Amino acid sequence: MQKITSKDFFWVFLRSNFHAGSFNFERMHALGFCFQMVPIIKRLYEGEERKKAMKRHLEFFNTHPYAGAPIVGITAAMEEQRANGQDISDSVINGIKVGMMGPLAGVGDPIFWGTLRPLTAALGASLALSGSIGGPLLFFLFYNVVRIVVRWYGLKYGYAKGTDIVKDLAGNKLQKLTEGAAILGLFVMGALVNKWTSVNIPVVVSQVTMQNGKIATTTIQTILDQLMPGLIPLLLTFVCMHLLKKNVNAIWIIFGLFAIGIVGFWLGILK
Amino acid sequence: MELGVLQLIAIFIVSCIAGMEGMAEEFQMHRPLLACTLIGFILGDLTTGIIIGGTLEMIALGWMNIGAAVSPDSALAAVISTILVIAGHQSIGAGIAIAIPLAAAGQVLGILCRTLTVFFQHKADDYAEEGNLRGIDVCHFGAMGIQALRVAIPSILVAMYVGTGAMQAMLNAIPPVITGGLQVAGGFIVVVGYAMVINMMKAPYLMPIFFLGFVFAAFTNFNLVAFGVIGLVIATVYIQLNPKYNQNHAFAAVAGTVSDDELD
Numbered sequence: 001m002q003k004i005t006s007k008d009f010f011w012v013f014l015r016s017n018f019h020a021g022s023f024n025f026e027r028m029h030a031l032g033f034c035f036q037m038v039p040i041i042k043r044l045y046e047g048e049e050r051k052k053a054m055k056r057h058l059e060f061f062n063t064h065p066y067a068g069a070p071i072v073g074i075t076a077a078m079e080e081q082r083a084n085g086q087d088i089s090d091s092v093i094n095g096i097k098v099g100m101m102g103p104l105a106g107v108g109d110p111i112f113w114g115t116l117r118p119l120t121a122a123l124g125a126s127l128a129l130s131g132s133i134g135g136p137l138l139f140f141l142f143y144n145v146v147r148i149v150v151r152w153y154g155l156k157y158g159y160a161k162g163t164d165i166v167k168d169l170a171g172n173k174l175q176k177l178t179e180g181a182a183i184l185g186l187f188v189m190g191a192l193v194n195k196w197t198s199v200n201i202p203v204v205v206s207q208v209t210m211q212n213g214k215i216a217t218t219t220i221q222t223i224l225d226q227l228m229p230g231l232i233p234l235l236l237t238f239v240c241m242h243l244l245k246k247n248v249n250a251i252w253i254i255f256g257l258f259a260i261g262i263v264g265f266w267l268g269i270l271k
Numbered sequence: 272m273e274l275g276v277l278q279l280i281a282i283f284i285v286s287c288i289a290g291m292e293g294m295a296e297e298f299q300m301h302r303p304l305l306a307c308t309l310i311g312f313i314l315g316d317l318t319t320g321i322i323i324g325g326t327l328e329m330i331a332l333g334w335m336n337i338g339a340a341v342s343p344d345s346a347l348a349a350v351i352s353t354i355l356v357i358a359g360h361q362s363i364g365a366g367i368a369i370a371i372p373l374a375a376a377g378q379v380l381g382i383l384c385r386t387l388t389v390f391f392q393h394k395a396d397d398y399a400e401e402g403n404l405r406g407i408d409v410c411h412f413g414a415m416g417i418q419a420l421r422v423a424i425p426s427i428l429v430a431m432y433v434g435t436g437a438m439q440a441m442l443n444a445i446p447p448v449i450t451g452g453l454q455v456a457g458g459f460i461v462v463v464g465y466a467m468v469i470n471m472m473k474a475p476y477l478m479p480i481f482f483l484g485f486v487f488a489a490f491t492n493f494n495l496v497a498f499g500v501i502g503l504v505i506a507t508v509y510i511q512l513n514p515k516y517n518q519n520h521a522f523a524a525v526a527g528t529v530s531d532d533e534l535d
Contacts, residue, residue, distance in 0.1 A: 021295035022414030024388035025339065031395050035411040038404050047402070054399035054407065058392075062338065065296060105338075113335040114471050117299070118464075121328050123495045124304050128325025131318040135325055136308040143299055172516055180506040182472045183480050187502035188495070190484025193465050196329060198458035229489045233462055240466035250334070251343050251375040253463050258371065261456020266448050270455045 002044050002083045004076060004159075011039040013155055016072060019065040028062035033072070033097075040076050044083035053079065056090055063101035067108025069151045071100050073158020074165055081162075096163060107174050115185035116146060122192055193237050194230035201232075202271045272358040273434035274314075281313045282354070282430045283423050289346035290422030291415045293381070296336065301346035303327035310353040323353050323363055327370055330460055333467025334374075341385065344377020350426045358433045359442050364454035368445070377422075384421045388414040480505065 015036045022031040034057040041053045063071065074096060082088040120142045128135030158165060168174075201220040208216045224231050236257070243253050264270030274282070285306065293301035300306060304324040311320010327349055334342040348370040356366035391414040398406025432438050469481065483505075484498065493501075510516060 017297050018295055018411065018415065019297070020336075021291055021418065022388060022391060022411045023294050023336075023385055024392050024414065025385050026389045026392055028339070031392050031407070031411055031414060034395065034399075034407050038407055042404055050404075051399060051402040054402065054404070055396075058395055058399055109335075109337055110472050113337065114468055117335075118332050118468050119495075119499060121302060121304060121332060123499070125325040125328040126495055128304060128308075128321045128328070131322050133308075133317070133321060136304050136321060139302070139304050140299065147297065176510050176516060179474070179477075180510050182474045182477055183506035183509055184499070184502040185468065185472055186474070186477050186481040187484040187505060188498050189465050189469055190481040190486075191488035191493075191495070191498040193462060193481075194485045194488035197461055200455075200458075228486075230485065233459055234485060236459055237462045237466050237469070240463050241470055244466055244470050250463055250467060251371070251378065254330075254371055254460055255375075257460045257463065258368075258453060258456045261454075261460075262449055262452030265452035265455045270452075 002080070004040055004043055004080050008039040008043050009076075009155070009159070012036055012072065012076065013152055015039070016069060016151055016155065019068075027058070027060045029065075030058050030061045033061045034058050036072050037075065037079075040079055044079055049083075052090075056093060059094055059097075061097060061101060063105040064108025064112065066112060066147055066150050066154065067104045068101060069154030070158030070161075070165060071097055071104065073155045073160075074100070074162055075158075077159045077162040096166070100166075100169070103169055103174070107178050110178055110185070111181040112147075115181040117143065118185065119188055122188070122196065126196065193233050197230065197233035199232040199236075200271045201269055203269050272314075272360070274358060274430055278313055279427060279430055282310065282350070283427050285309045285313065286346070286350045286423040286426040287419035289350055290419040293344060293346040293422065294336075294384075294415070294418040301349075303331055303345055303349035306346055306349035307353045310350055311357060314354070314357040316357045319357055319363070320353055323356055323366055324349065326363060326367060326457065327352065330367070330371075330457070330464060331374075332461065332464035333471075334464065335467070335471070337471070341378055341381045343374035344381055344422070345374060346422045347377035347380070347425060348374040350422060351429050354426065354430050354433055355442065358430070359438065361442055362450060362454075364457065365442070365445060365450045367457050368450060368453035380421050380425075384417050387417055391417075 015038065019032045019036065020029055022035065023029060024031070034054060037053075037057045041050060041057075045053045057075075075093060078088055078093050078096065082093075120139050123142075124135040124137075124139030126135070127138065161168070199221075201224070203220045205218045205220060205223065207218070210216055240253055244250065261270060289301045289306045292298060300309075304327075307320045307324030307327060308317070309320070311317050311323070314320070327345070331343070331345040331348070334345050336342050351373050352366040352370035355361050355369055356363055361369075391410040394413075395407055395410040398404075398410065484502070487493065487501070488498070
């Protein structure tokens with residue numbers, strides 16, 4: 001009976017922190033996946049079987065790096081059963097991997113790239129703008145604690161549940177989590193669009209001398225702010241969303257906004 | 272400012288880590304908030320590094336690698352712009368202005384490197400034929416090495432020549448209308464990142480929540496922590512009350528009462 005030890009498991013966890021580092025356009029995370037499986041393959045197989053196992057895990061793979069951690073766990077569990085004589089074919093192992101990478105990437109992208117990172121980074125950045133070291137520290141600690149917990153328990157969960165996890169995926173637990181993350185993310189994005197942007201159009205509309213001798217100046221910006229602060233950034237956000245949906249490269253949009261900034265500054269309509 | 276050998280070595284190491292992280296995206300050392308801070312520390316001006324990091328981080332908020340898509344290179348932009356601001360004595364506005372074209376150039380370099388690393392994938396196939404597990408490790412770290420050099424080589428070149436007269440003359444030749452305009456644009460360029468995040472959620476039916484956040488921010492002085500907490504509460508209540516998630520519950524409750532009756 002060949003058994004994966006807890007030490008092997010810990011090495012897999014350490015290696016998983018480099019999951020996507022060797023990304024390539026041909027098979028994406030394939031090399032990274034095989035790299036994580038090395039301690040498991042070493043423990044379970046020798047000779048021809050080892051070569052076969054290595055080839056098996058050099059097949060195309062691509063998912064969200066941390067949300068995909070349970071897949072590594074399940075694969076480890078399946079390999080262990082296979083090494084102990086159970087009839088699990090290559091295509092079953094590959095089928096589980098391929099079948100899970102899509103749904104887990106679908107959960108991981110909005111939760112990590114869409115919510116956790118923008119939230120913690122914006123929080124850190126808002127502190128950093130005043131030069132406080134707390135900004136970068138908060139971002140680093142907050143993000144990485146969550147990431148490491150997800151990685152470790154994802155791996156353990158996948159290994160413990162094995163192929164039963166497919167049933168869990170079919171339930172609405174993940175859907176709840178994804179939808180909840182989207183709500184939190186969108187709420188904070190709304191606040192960011194309003195508050196963590198600045199547009200000032202200092203074009204004077206009217207100047208009135210008050211009775212006490214003070215001059216009250218009305219600019220386009222003061223009129224807009226009376227309606228609702230942050231209207232221009234809101235408009236720009238929708239323009240950007242539209243352009244991005246049309247597959248315009250973000251860098252070109254940024255250059256375009258830069259051009260608007262320069263021309264506006266030069267003409268004196270932006271400050 | 273001429274940089275010492277130790278500083279150059281430290282910049283090389285930090286930019287290697289930032290380059291690898293740009294691909295792996297684990298510890299987030301490629302994010303401007305962390306990379307700029309470290310470079311600022313090396314160059315002896317931590318505070319400026321942190322401020323550039325915070326400014327660039329907001330611009331880069333939505334930059335992410337999804338599937339095969341390559342994002343603009345936040346690592347390259349962060350490292351080089353911090354060197355230019357601190358060691359090249361530029362304004363933060365000018366630093367940001369230089370960072371954006373760098374991110375675009377880095378995106379092209381990123382595509383090139385992801386193609387180069389196909390070599391290691393094939394090399395790994397050869398090692399699999401031999402059953403050589405150590406070979407897999409070599410290939411994986413080899414590919415990561417390419418990503419490290421992607422950022423480290425351009426960064427170290429800039430760091431070596433930042434003190435020279437030619438580089439200074441080039442930086443000083445940027446007209447003030449450009450730096451001023453870029454500073455103004457910095458105030459609203461962040462919306463591109465916000466738009467990227469909103470789009471990736473793929474939940475147009477949840478846009479009312481976005482507007483709620485917008486109006487809340489417009490008329491209150493809450494900070495981001497408060498918005499985070501309120502957002503979390505809304506998310507929890509939405510999930511709890513959503514009939515979509517409560518069908519099973521309702522059914523279980525009905526079934527429960529029926530079985531209770533039977534017991535009576």
